[in-house]
Ligand SMILES: Cc1ncc(COP(=O)(O)O)c(C=O)c1O
């Protein structure tokens with residue numbers, strides 16, 4: 001199994017190297033050279049299996065022997081054993097033909113746990129085999145960071161630095177990142193927005209001297225392993241609704257495009273996915289692009305669904321790569337235009353390909369709050385604001401020919417202020433986190449400045465600048 005860069009000019013790697021490398025050295029993202037296929041019979045045979053067994057069968061063909069079969073099964077068991085629901089990703093019916101896929105039963109109450117828990121296991125196994133260590137640097141709008149810290153806290157072979165936008169995430173999200181006391185965890189509050197944090201991370205990867213000195217690794221969805229682990233729940237959800245004998249549509253609250261791209265990979269593997277619907281808040285670059293064919297940056301607007309307050313959507317590059325017939329040069333040119341001019345026109349051919357797979361909708365702040373209230377009233381389901389964005393958009397796309405699954409990406413208790421403002425109900429944290437507000441916080445405030453962040457990282461990992 002070989003992994004190639006979306007910009008076509010980086011070394012071709014195996015699964016383990018691609019996972020540990022993060023961003024490709026040409027600035028692109030790694031993708032599999034070929035997408036493994038599951039036959040109809042293999043998909044049908046997932047019915048009634050445990051989530052862990054489905055995870056093994058879906059992910060295994062991408063690994064190219066990086067781990068042994070028994071070892072990989074054990075890593076999967078460790079990853080999902082601590083989830084708070086036996087089904088791991090249960091489906092709840094919201095109405096005729098509309099289902100909610102609850103992805104918030106992991107340790108940090110967001111869908112990120114599905115990938116981060118297994119990535120943590122794979123990193124640990126790979127690093128203990130090679131005896132090496134890495135420095136993980138990640139950017140977060142709230143959920144990736146807490147899931148990464150949870151997955152990597154206390155590991156000897158890893159330091160984990162998480163950059164979050166100061167003042168732009170919920171208090172629960174912040175505390176999940178600032179209260180772990182392990183010495184290998186470093187929360188950095190950046191004076192900027194999520195796009196600034198993500199740009200800093202990418203700049204660190206593109207600073208080869210720094211990258212090599214600290215053995216930089218990434219756990220944002222630039223890391224292929226993240227996307228891969230998220231493919232699994234598209235299979236479990238669709239199969240429980242009748243796939244492969246039935247087409248299933250999905251609506252995905254979208255920011256960095258990793259989660260919905262995982263749905264596209266499931267489709268490419270043979271799962272009968274109908275429409276993949278991008279649901280955005282006011283930060284609607286993806287919706288605008290699908291509507292008018294131009295990918296143009298605006299400033300990031302703070303919203304009540306802060307984890308989706310993103311304009312430069314990393315994984316859209318992976319989608320473009322396929323839409324341009326896997327022409328790395330074309331993608332590299334567009335990404336250069338994004339940096340130099342703040343945007344680019346997607347070619348007629350490529351936008352046509354994207355529209356074959358993806359549709360989209362945008363939801364205002366008022367509509368998000370109204371949807372949280374309406375869902376509670378009509379279905380008894382208390383939604384987080386991100387999931388509410390998804391449900392509101394999905395309602396516009398319901399059709400008789402296919403059931404719709406909306407991904408519920410976080411637990412409402414992570415965003416209690418927004419949920420309470422919409423419904424009057426303040427969702428409580430699960431008992432195991434009940435003392436979150438009493439724990440001591442540890443955080444370093446840092447300017448939106450590459451040198452300043454690199455200096456902190458070098459210093460903490462024991463390298464003299
Ligand atoms: C709760 C929540 N919903 C949705 C998203 C968007 O997911 P993606 O970035 O994979 O598009 C995020 C962040 O990524 C999130 O944390």
Ligand SMILES: N[C@@H](CCOP(=O)(O)O)C(=O)O
Nearest residue numbers: 140141142143144220221307
């Ligand atoms: N919403 C995310 C943003 C980062 O996305 P990722 O999937 O690329 O890690 C977050 O919660 O941090």
